[in-house]
Amino acid sequence: MSLVVFLVLSILVLLLAFVFERGVAVVLENLIIGAGTALAFVALPVVLLSRRAYRRGIVTGTGTDAVSSYVRFAFLAVFVLLAAGLGYAFATATSLSYGSVTLEPTTAVGALPALVVSGVLLLVARAADTSTAETDREQLVARLARLVVAGLVAGALVELFVAEIGVPGVPFMPIAVAAVAAVSLVALVASYARDVPYPRVLPVTVLLWASVVAAVHVLATGDAVAVAGVGIVEGGTVNWPFLMNPSQGLGIQIGVMPAMFGTIWIVLGAVVFAVPLAVGAAVYLTEYAEDSLFTRGVDVATNGLWSTPSIVFGLFGLAFIVPRFGDSPSILASQLVLGFMLLPLVLITSREAMKSVPDEYRDASAALGVSKWRTIRSVVVPAAMPGVITGVILGVGRIAGETAPLLLVLNGPNFPGSAPGVLSSFDVGFGLQPPFIHVSNPALLERASALPYQLYAVITAGVGAEESFGWGTALVLLGVVLSFFAVSVASRRYFRRKLQQ
Structure with a gap:
């Protein structure tokens, strides 16, 4: 079993290394970062790895545990050396350059990096x-x-x-x-x-x-x-042209900022739409519905939806969702389509996680006079959250890289000049008729681009950019997906830790 896990992880590492080797040069081109901001980002993994090393020591077991322990200490040593290099830049007030990356000896930290690092450390x-x-x-x-x-x-x-x-x-x-x-x-x-x-x-x-x-x-x-x-x-x-600028095509300026934000908004919208529905359906099917023809039909339908090709979801969105939301491809239509794709897997994993919660938990809560709904809310759902988040992780890994549905329900320009202003476009109004508060966001009904969509245009269709730009886009897409994975894994570890207390 350890050998199989090692082979699977090796293939994954080789895939990541291949994309990294092809795309890192274009992604890091003309990157300029202040030493203070770089030190803040380096301090984060140093603190996390040092804490784990202090708690577990150098070797905490045999086999894969020992390998992971040594790898952890190797990464810690690398980040400590990076911190020492940043300290050298501070002390000598000299710029450090490697390739097209420049480290300026500025001691100030950017507000957004400081917010992210401080929030994680908090x-x-x-x-x-x-x-x-x-x-x-x-x-x-x-x-x-x-x-x-x-x-x-x-x-x-x-x-x-x-x-x-x-x-x-x-x-x-x-x-x-x-x-x-x-x-x-x-x-x-x-x-x-x-x-x-x-x-x-x-x-x-x-x-x-x-x-x-x-x-x-x-x-x-x-x-x-x-x-x-x-x-x-x-x-x-921080001045990172590839991530902070749009692309103007024909090699004039390359950047993925609009497509990157488009991917983030689409995935976040799909998660917000699908996860509450899936968890609510899992609660009903597990805790309230009896074993009947209806529940068996739901099982068949759920498994069938999860195995349905993504292009079918795209056609459904084009024929059913797009005409009812602005009659044009949009961010909202893409969020709903990807949400429907995410829904079956989260429902399946949520049901299995809730079924695995021991009945003794429910019986003990009922013996204390707690109502059934409060038992579900306070006992069953928290105990099943690690399994629910596992389904979200697997689902996000699929929907974040989908291209076929986006060709039908997003269909924005290959290289847009600006990112979708979702946050800045919210309009809240008050009226005398129900629901009294009216919220609208025109940006959600506009066309946009996304990283998989742009990657298809660059590499497969060969539109408007060189192949190196496509590999850089693929590397950024992997980074976005791994960032979602990191947030989900941290959430799962948090709920597991709460269950062990």
Whole structure:
């Protein structure tokens, strides 16, 4: 079994390495990144790998466990060396170049990278916090920390609101963030100096919250939070032409930004549409419906839908969905079509996961006088969430790379000049007739492009770009899919950890 797993993983690694080797040169062309932002991104895997290494040691078993342990430490060593190189750039104030990639010796961190890194580290810190406040003094410290975080978050929300209506930002927010960060650092040093285990994670959490709020403040107002060039700035620390620019065709300018955002919005819409329906149907079929001809018919239909070719879903969308939503190919039609493709697999895996929940859980909840719906909501569904997320992972891996349905229900330009403005196009209105609140988004009813669609146009049809551009597009598509996988795997590990507690 270990040999089979090793062979499968080897084929996957070879495939990724082949695409990476063909597309990395065009993807990284003319990339300029500040050393501060690069150090923030390098610090994230260093912290994660160091934490796992500290908990498990160098070798935690035999066979594949030992191999994975050594691989983990090898990656940790690589990222530590990268951090040392960034430190050299800081100390000598010199630019480092490798090929077409340039590392500028800037100490500032971009707001968006700071938000992403701080958010991930905050989730890691909260998951690692297993200590509890026992004494009255520790409980008071915990309440004060929660109050400070609530104040910072409230200030960030106020800034987002006033920035939306065109009012200048709140001037005291940078001072408040700096004060909270300084107090948190002092508390962290004091907890180590006095060897007090409980507050050790608490100031780290507050410090990360302060970093998140600072990044939101910079994004909302455009005002940097920095001292002597060290801090968080709005932008300019990363210039990645391939990811941040649209393509103008004929080799004038190459970029995948519109197609990349189109893929992200389509996959997110499909997940939001399909997962609640699939989980709700699985709850009904598993917990309420009896074994009958109806449930057997649902099983047959579900398995048949999952094995249906994707072009059939595209034809269904073109004939049934497109005429009812703007009578034109659009992002919304693509989201619905891919959602219907995702629905059967999530339903199948959700039903199996709920069936695998031991009946003792349900009996124990009923013995405590808990209603059936509350038992399903609080016991069955949380216990089945790892299986549900597994279905989402498998489904996203299929729909993110689909091309045939998009040719029919998306059908946008091969190289659009701008990304779909989904977030900026929401229009909320109030009326005197039900439902009283009217929400519309014209951007969802517009044509767009997506990475698989653009990849087909470049490599298969040979339209408007060289083959190297297609390999770069394929590499970005793999990166987007692996990013969805990473979020799903982290969610599954979170729910598994909650079940073990």
